[in-house]
Amino acid sequence: MVKVAPSVLSANFAELKKDLDMIKACGADWIHYDVMDGHFVPNISFGYSILKDISKVTDMYLDVHLMISHPMKYVDEFIKAGASLITFHVEAMANETSTRELIQHIQNQGIHVGLSIKPTTQVDEIEKYLDDVDLVLVMSVEPGFGGQSFQHQAIDKIRKLHSLKNGRHFIIEVDGGINAETGLLCKEAGVDVLVAGSYVFQADNCQKAIDSLK
Numbered sequence: 001m002v003k004v005a006p007s008v009l010s011a012n013f014a015e016l017k018k019d020l021d022m023i024k025a026c027g028a029d030w031i032h033y034d035v036m037d038g039h040f041v042p043n044i045s046f047g048y049s050i051l052k053d054i055s056k057v058t059d060m061y062l063d064v065h066l067m068i069s070h071p072m073k074y075v076d077e078f079i080k081a082g083a084s085l086i087t088f089h090v091e092a093m094a095n096e097t098s099t100r101e102l103i104q105h106i107q108n109q110g111i112h113v114g115l116s117i118k119p120t121t122q123v124d125e126i127e128k129y130l131d132d133v134d135l136v137l138v139m140s141v142e143p144g145f146g147g148q149s150f151q152h153q154a155i156d157k158i159r160k161l162h163s164l165k166n167g168r169h170f171i172i173e174v175d176g177g178i179n180a181e182t183g184l185l186c187k188e189a190g191v192d193v194l195v196a197g198s199y200v201f202q203a204d205n206c207q208k209a210i211d212s213l214k
C-alpha cells in the first residue's frame, strides 16, 4: 500500500503539535518537512531548529526535503535535528562528484537519502544515481509553494522510474497537487509515497482524505 506523507508546510504553525498528532491519528505514515531558502526556490519556510522540536514530540518518520542551494553546508544540522531521510535536489548540485559525495555523506550518518527532480528535469539526468539512493522525489509542481495544480508530466517520470527499479532498492515519492484523483494516477504509475499538503490539512476530515489517497 502507498504511504502518505502530509507536508507540514500546510499545517497551522501556531498549533503544530496538535496538527502533528491529528495527522498521525488520521493514518499518516510520514511527516514531510519542506525546507525552503528563498534562493533555490522563491519562498522561505523553516530550518533545522523547528525540526529538532518536532522530533522531540513525535515518533513519526521525518522525511526532510531540502529545497535549498548548498545542501552540503546545512545537511549535518538536519541530521542532528532528527531527520530520518534527507532528500536534496540534483539541480542544486554543481556536478556529479559533489552529488555522489553528498549521497555518501548522508548515508554514512546512518539515515536514508533521497534525490529530487524539478518538473523540468528528466529522469535520465539522475539515472546514474539510482543504485545509490533510497528514494527519488518527483516534483509535480514547481517547488516553492503549496496549493498548486498537479503537472501531469510527473506521471511519465514515475512510470519510467518504476521500470528502472529492476532489483534496485529505491522507492518513488511524488509531491505537489496531490489529491484523490491525482494520487490515483500516481499509484497506477507505480509511486510508493504520496506527499500531500493542502489536501490533508485543509480537509474537513483528515482521516477521509488520507484514506482516499491510500
Ligand SMILES: O=C(CO)[C@H](O)[C@H](O)COP(=O)(O)O
Pocket (backbone or CB within 6 Å): 007, 009, 010, 032, 034, 141, 142, 143, 144, 145, 146, 147, 148, 175, 176, 177, 178, 195, 196, 197, 198, 199
Ligand atoms: O514541496 C512543496 C512545494 O514546494 C509542497 O510539499 C507541496 O507543494 C505540497 O503541497 P500541496 O499538496 O498543497 O500541493
